[in-house]
Amino acid sequence: EAGVTQSPTHLIKTRGQQATLRCSPISGHTSVYWYQQALGLGLQFLLWYDEGEERNRGNFPPRFSGRQFPNYSSELNVNALELEDSALYLCASKGSYEQYFGPGTRLTVT
Amino acid sequence: QQQVKQSPQSLIVQKGGISIINCAYENTAFDYFPWYQQFPGKGPALLIAIRPDVSEKKEGRFTISFNKSAKQFSLHIMDSQPGDSATYFCAASMGGGSEKLVFGKGTKLTVNP
Numbered sequence: 001e002a003g004v005t006q007s008p009t010h011l012i013k014t015r016g017q018q019a020t021l022r023c024s025p026i027s028g029h030t031s032v033y034w035y036q037q038a039l040g041l042g043l044q045f046l047l048w049y050d051e052g053e054e055r056n057r058g059n060f061p062p063r064f065s066g067r068q069f070p071n072y073s074s075e076l077n078v079n080a081l082e083l084e085d086s087a088l089y090l091c092a093s094k095g096s097y098e099q100y101f102g103p104g105t106r107l108t109v110t
Numbered sequence: 111q112q113q114v115k116q117s118p119q120s121l122i123v124q125k126g127g128i129s130i131i132n133c134a135y136e137n138t139a140f141d142y143f144p145w146y147q148q149f150p151g152k153g154p155a156l157l158i159a160i161r162p163d164v165s166e167k168k169e170g171r172f173t174i175s176f177n178k179s180a181k182q183f184s185l186h187i188m189d190s191q192p193g194d195s196a197t198y199f200c201a202a203s204m205g206g207g208s209e210k211l212v213f214g215k216g217t218k219l220t221v222n223p
Contacts, residue, residue: 035211043201045210092211097142098159099144100156102153103152
């Protein structure tokens with residue numbers, strides 16, 4: 001069974017630009033979660049999508065947004081990038097109870 | 111109240127020893143407690159998880175001990191191996207695991223040969 005996949009692996013953007021990150025969940029999983037892992041800040045919850053709807057969002061500004069498509073894949077958009085947005089962005093999909101993480105997208109903002 | 115406090119921040123153990131990582135929480139609504147292992151450059155991998163109706167769960171060399179009254183849980187790694195060297199995160203969630211995960215800050219484990 002294929003795991004959670006994320007693309008791209010690395011993304012380099014300049015301040016003020018927009019970034020789009022993509023996630024494909026494990027087959028059969030309908031919930032997708034996004035987390036940010038920034039140096040020194042640990043893993044912080046960003047967004048949760050289930051059945052195409054946004055169920056919850058973490059304490060992040062509105063320039064962090066996303067969506068979930070009918071095939072349950074998901075997209076995270078970060079507008080007006082700031083230097084502190086540099087981090088590993090992790091996507092997880094949920095089975096019965098467990099969240100399984102993808103390898104992440106390393107976003108670097110210069 | 112949403113925090114999960116994890117200790118120690120780093121841990122050095124000799125091969126064959128026992129590694130113990132502790133976590134504490136405040137929110138009694140948490141009802142699902144997983145542990146994740148993360149190697150550099152990789153996403154976190156689920157190791158083992160427990161619910162509050164069980165005081166201990168063992169999978170291979172990994173054991174979770176759960177103390178509901180103290181609102182604490184811990185990960186024990188028996189017979190620690192150099193390949194176990196990684197960062198370990200405890201987490202907690204509500205809604206039987208359906209809600210967001212709240213993570214501890216992580217423990218960097220080094221197992222010396």
